[in-house]
Amino acid sequence: MHPLEMGGYIIDTPGIRELGVVDIPDEELAHYFPEMKKVMSRCKFHNCKHVNEPNCAVKEAYEKGIIAIPRYESYLSIMANEDNRR
Numbered sequence: 001m002h003p004l005e006m007g008g009y010i011i012d013t014p015g016i017r018e019l020g021v022v023d024i025p026d027e028e029l030a031h032y033f034p035e036m037k038k039v040m041s042r043c044k045f046h047n048c049k050h051v052n053e054p055n056c057a058v059k060e061a062y063e064k065g066i067i068a069i070p071r072y073e074s075y076l077s078i079m080a081n082e083d084n085r086r
């Protein structure tokens with residue numbers, strides 16, 4: 001775990017994979033990313049997965065640099081892994 005200046009941690013990929021084994025539902029995954037959880041209530045869709053949805057507050061925060069790039073990329077890679085398992 002690497003502390004970030006803005007708070008929160010970058011979770012190393014192996015740890016993330018282990019989290020994936022626990023089988024977190026897609027819609028709950030963002031709850032493990034506190035900075036995403038903070039903004040996700042502003043997403044247009046309450047079941048937003050913050051990947052391709054329009055008017056996604058998480059993507060917006062990422063584009064503005066509020067959410068660190070490695071954090072969002074970790075999130076996307078977990079999402080991609082989940083999809084591969086189905």
Ligand SMILES: [Zn+2]
Nearest residue numbers: 043048050056
């Ligand atoms: Zn979203």
